[in-house]
Amino acid sequence: MGKVIVITSGKGGVGKTTSTANLGTALAMIGKTVVLVDADIGLRNLDVVMGLESRVVFTSMDVIEKNCDLDKALVKDRRVEQLVLLAASQRNRKDDIKPEQMQDICERLKEIYDFVFVDSPAGIEQGFHNAAAGAEEAIIITTPDVSAIRDADRIIGLLQNQNIEPINLIINRLSPALVKKGNMISKNDVLDILNIDLLGVIPEDTGVIASTNRGIPLVHNDGSPGAEAYMRIARRMTGQRIPIPEMRDDNFFSKLLTWFSRNQ
Amino acid sequence: MEMANSIVKLRGYKDGLHLIITPKFSLTDVEEAIQELMDGMNQPLAGTSVHIDMSPSLLTDDDLKELETHLIQKHDLVVSGVSVVDEKCEPPILAAPATHNISTSLPAENLPDFGKAQIVRQTIRSGQTTSCLSGSVIIYGDVNPGGDVVAAGDIIVLGTLRGSAHAGVHGKLSAVIIAMELVPLQLQIGSYVNRPPIGQKPRGYPEIARVGAEDIIIVEEFIKF
Numbered sequence: 001m002g003k004v005i006v007i008t009s010g011k012g013g014v015g016k017t018t019s020t021a022n023l024g025t026a027l028a029m030i031g032k033t034v035v036l037v038d039a040d041i042g043l044r045n046l047d048v049v050m051g052l053e054s055r056v057v058f059t060s061m062d063v064i065e066k067n068c069d070l071d072k073a074l075v076k077d078r079r080v081e082q083l084v085l086l087a088a089s090q091r092n093r094k095d096d097i098k099p100e101q102m103q104d105i106c107e108r109l110k111e112i113y114d115f116v117f118v119d120s121p122a123g124i125e126q127g128f129h130n131a132a133a134g135a136e137e138a139i140i141i142t143t144p145d146v147s148a149i150r151d152a153d154r155i156i157g158l159l160q161n162q163n164i165e166p167i168n169l170i171i172n173r174l175s176p177a178l179v180k181k182g183n184m185i186s187k188n189d190v191l192d193i194l195n196i197d198l199l200g201v202i203p204e205d206t207g208v209i210a211s212t213n214r215g216i217p218l219v220h221n222d223g224s225p226g227a228e229a230y231m232r233i234a235r236r237m238t239g240q241r242i243p244i245p246e247m248r249d250d251n252f253f254s255k256l257l258t259w260f261s262r263n264q
Numbered sequence: 265m266e267m268a269n270s271i272v273k274l275r276g277y278k279d280g281l282h283l284i285i286t287p288k289f290s291l292t293d294v295e296e297a298i299q300e301l302m303d304g305m306n307q308p309l310a311g312t313s314v315h316i317d318m319s320p321s322l323l324t325d326d327d328l329k330e331l332e333t334h335l336i337q338k339h340d341l342v343v344s345g346v347s348v349v350d351e352k353c354e355p356p357i358l359a360a361p362a363t364h365n366i367s368t369s370l371p372a373e374n375l376p377d378f379g380k381a382q383i384v385r386q387t388i389r390s391g392q393t394t395s396c397l398s399g400s401v402i403i404y405g406d407v408n409p410g411g412d413v414v415a416a417g418d419i420i421v422l423g424t425l426r427g428s429a430h431a432g433v434h435g436k437l438s439a440v441i442i443a444m445e446l447v448p449l450q451l452q453i454g455s456y457v458n459r460p461p462i463g464q465k466p467r468g469y470p471e472i473a474r475v476g477a478e479d480i481i482i483v484e485e486f487i488k489f
Contacts, residue, residue, distance in 0.1 A: 146409075150390050153408050157365055157389035193408055193426065 002033070002110040005117055006135035006164070010151030012122030012172035014143045015172040018208060018218070019230075020119040021049045023139075024214060025217040026234035028083035032114040035074065038088035039131035040121040041097055047087045051078060051215025060087035064101045070108055074077075079220065084113075095126045099133035106134025115237075119174070124158060138167045139199060144174055144185040149193055156196060168199040170233065175204040176247040201248055202226055271297035274314070277478075281309075285318040291327045302339055304438055310340035317347045378417035378436065388413060388427065396435065409449055416441070424466065428452075437475045442486055446471035456481050 007020045017040075025038045037060065038046035047053045058073035063086075077083035086105070089096075102118075109116045120131035132138070138159050142152040152169075160168055171190055178184035187201055205226030211218040219227045232242050271293055273284040282300075285294055302309070305390065314335070335341040380399030388394055390410030394401060400417035411427035414418050418440050419431045425443035432439030432453040437454045445466040449471050450459045458473070458481035469485055476482035 150410050153390040154410065157392050160386075160389075192424075193406075195406065 002112075002114040002116055003137055004106045004110050004135045005115065005137045005139055006039075006120055006132050006159075007117055007139045007141060008120035008128060008155055008159075009122065009130060009141040009148070010124060010128075010155040011142075011148045014141050014148050015202070015208075016122070016141050017045045017049050017119055018212060019139070019141050019170060019172065019202075020046060020117050021215075022219045022227075022230040022260040023234055023237070024083060024115070024117050025080055026179075026219045026230050027115055027237065028077070028080040029160040029219065029231075030234060030238065031082070032238065033082040033112070034115045034117065035084045035086060035109050035113045037086045037109070037116060037118045039102065039118050039127065041088045041092050041094050041127065041130075042090060042122065044088040045088050046119050047075070047085060048215065049212050050085055050217065052085055052087075053215070056085075059087045059089035060105060061092050061096065063105060064097060070105065079216075094099065094121065097130050099130050102130045124154065128155075128158075132164065134161060135164055138164050140167060140169050140194070140196065141172055142169065142190065142194070143172050144179075144187070144190055146185070149185070149190060153194055156194060166197060168197050169194060170199050170202060172202045173204045174201050174247065176205070198244060199236060200229055200244060201247065202229045222253045270300055274301060279354070281314045283313060283314045283316050285316065291330060294331065298335070298339065310343075313342040313344040315345045315347065316343060378439075382415075387411075387423070390427075397431075407443075407448075415439070439474075441473040442470065444470050446473065446483060451481055451483075453481055458483075 007016050007023075009016050020036055024034045028034045036050070037044055038044055040046070043059070046054050051249035052075050055075045057075075058068045060073065062068050063070050063073050066168060074084040074086055077085065086109075106116055106118065116134075118131045118135055140152050142148045156167055169191070171187055174187060175184055178187045187198070191198055203225045205218070205224055207221055207224045208218055208226055211221060218224060219230050221227050232244075235242050270382065271285070271289050275282045275284060283298075288298075314414065317329075332343045335343060376401055382394075382396040382399065382401050384394050384401065384403045385405070387405035388403065388407040388411035390408055393412040393414065394403070395412075395414035397414070397416050399415070400419065401413055401415040402422065403413065403421045404422050406423035407413055407421055407425045407427040407429065409426045413421070413429045414426070414433050415431050416434050416439075417436065419429045419432065419442070421429075421441075421443035423443070424445035425441070425448050428450045429441045429448060429449065431441045432454045435454050437456075439453050441451055441453065445468070447464055447466050448460060452458075453473065453475050456475055460483070467485075471483050473481050473483045473485040
């Protein structure tokens with residue numbers, strides 16, 4: 001029996017879909033069975049980020065309307081085994097689906113898969129409630145800026161009302177250099193306000209843009225700081241104890257040090 | 265601004281000066297008290313208009329007329345209006361600041377029980393509101409930005425207050441707001457509003473906010489009551 005985890009943020013554009021794609025891929029790479037459910041009905045991004053757009057034939061709406069069986073609607077990933085995607089319909093709207101229907105799909109999926117990730121749409125309306133309906137755990141994605149943190153805080157309140165527990169946090173796009181200059185909110189300040197457990201910190205990584213556009217999740221790109229951070233989070237989610245490293249500042253001196261240590 | 269003695273009180277509101285008359289005194293007492301008040305003033309009020317707030321049993325219509333003439337002749341003050349506060353009315357709320365000092369004349373059963381406190385054992389997050397319209401609120405946690413706490417009495421936060429707090433919502437100006445760390449978006453006590461300067465950092469010690477002598481909300485280190 002697996003678990004259903006909703007990935008949500010409140011605010012848009014903080015990296016929900018990117019994190020869903022990368023965490024799912026990372027967990028499948030270390031041997032777990034994973035299904036990614038796109039709950040952003042009407043917009044659908046997850047299949048594009050995963051590079052599976054051309055393979056989607058049936059969507060979750062087809063499963064609900066009984067146009068096809070659930071396992072027929074699951075699209076297999078191109079690169080990693082044991083990773084599948086349930087795409088969202090683009091022809092429907094967020095309120096075409098009921099929370100109970102979403103819950104039913106999640107119940108059936110967790111019988112088969114170790115991890116069921118539900119990629120929530122932005123906002124706190126029907127779409128969010130549908131995404132959270134079947135979830136027993138949540139991962140909040142936030143970036144270190146005030147509006148994202150405010151929205152994350154709002155979402156945490158809503159999830160707590162629905163008795164979703166635990167709620168863990170991923171801080172995305174943290175730039176140690178900016179934090180050091182005092183131009184970015186630090187990891188500890190974010191934790192101070194949100195007051196939930198930290199699952200991991202993803203550093204600002206320009207590689208994300210290229211990987212999204214190519215439809216290849218970042219975790220395939222070995223050695224990039226973002227990929228390493230997602231891999232660490234995935235290992236933590238399987239119960240391994242991996243400390244969250246304090247991020248280095250990317251200034252000239254530390255780059256020089258890394259360069260020297262690499263050439264030894 | 266506020267000038268007061270035991271019988272009359274002069275208070276400045278948005279809509280002008282209000283002369284608040286405490287019940288159970290005769291016209292002569294009131295006139296004497298006004299004289300005393302004016303003598304203690306460091307700036308002349310001649311030519312300005314005042315609004316009278318009082319409870320119905322206090323002065324008769326004739327008394328009131330005499331008081332008006334007295335104010336014009338002796339102090340050159342024009343009476344712009346008279347508010348008579350009915351004893352059976354609800355506790356004054358912030359929408360009517362002109363009457364919020366009269367709550368002493370309310371019968372006891374209409375008064376909120378400020379000794380009663382609601383205890384909240386969680387952090388108030390963005391978009392959440394906790395209100396206790398019959399007493400005080402104690403929060404075992406933080407109040408995050410976008411979170412609201414409203415209380416008829418005091419607000420005590422055993423954590424960091426980063427959101428908004430409104431104590432004494434029915435007009436109780438002696439209500440206080442106490443927090444272990446006080447970095448609010450906005451504070452309100454009764455009808456008074458205040459906000460900290462932009463970019464204020466937590467000071468690292470408990471603080472108390474209350475209405476000070478200058479009729480503004482002041483914040484200072486909380487040591488003891």
